[in-house]
Amino acid sequence: MEWTSTDQQSTITKVELQKKNKHRFNIYLNEEFAFAIHEDIMIKHHLFKGTIIDAARMIDIMQEEEQHSAYLAGVLYLGRGPRSEKEVRRKLKEKGYEGECSDKAIDRLKEHRYIDDNAFAKQWADHRVNFGRKGRNFVRQELAAKGLGKNEIAGAMESIDEDDEYEGALALGAKKWRSASGEYIDKKRKTMGYLLRRGYVQGVVNRVIREVSQQTLEESGFDD
Known part of the structure; x- marks a missing residue:
């Protein structure tokens, strides 16, 4: 009309x-x-x-x-x-x-609180660390790609439970270590690379490597 x-x-x-x-x-x-x-x-x-x-x-x-x-x-x-x-x-x-x-x-x-970037960033980080088995570097990149600002990302990084992040990295690292072929140095290189690609920081990766290599020694009976 x-x-x-x-x-x-x-x-x-x-x-x-x-x-x-x-x-x-x-x-x-x-x-x-x-x-x-x-x-x-x-x-x-x-x-x-x-x-x-x-x-x-x-x-x-x-x-x-x-x-x-x-x-x-x-x-x-x-x-x-x-x-x-x-x-x-x-x-x-x-x-x-x-x-x-x-x-x-x-x-x-x-x-109406349907959009809340601070809450969203923290929720996303928690889910990716605990269920997606991703490290904080990977999560940070994902949040940036979703348009989150520096403050929201920083808040999400602070909310990540370090123990949860380490436990996830350890589970992945142990599995990768067992499946990796080659000598100790080969297993170490492959496992470290795998964890770094999943966004775990170097400190967490080093800690995992120490743990899984020690477990290997204990299982082999060479820890004495």
Whole structure:
């Protein structure tokens, strides 16, 4: 439906629930289909049969509808798993939401605590160290790639339990040591390289090497 002037008024003559989306309604002005709207925006602006609206109000409603749609897209994306702000912005852009629309949706998601980069960084670090068996260097690179800032990354690094990190490195190191072929020096080189590639710092790697090599000596009966 086209508007010829900003003060032109039209009357809502029909409100129709969409068949494929029970939260969206089709709005008819002067017996013609005009636009579709989410029920939240419809109720907020009292867009019911008989309501009279003008072009200026219509523009405001359409802008708010777009922002609400962006917000719901963000909620849906975050419902599949925790995300950083940068990841959410990228997803909204893919769906065509940018600029002020995206900014307001992000602000609303933050307000409702759906986006919290500090909490996300710590949660990601804990999961990767304990279940992904990754060292802090690897986790730091992942967080940077997800758009986390220096402060958020620093907080996540501080939250990593050093004992948990070492236990993960030791489990991986022991397994790699047993499967590595060659003499002691070969096993050491291969195990160290493997752990360093998984992001463990040199101090943790050295500690693991000392432990697994000592275990090998004890198992061989040469520790006396």
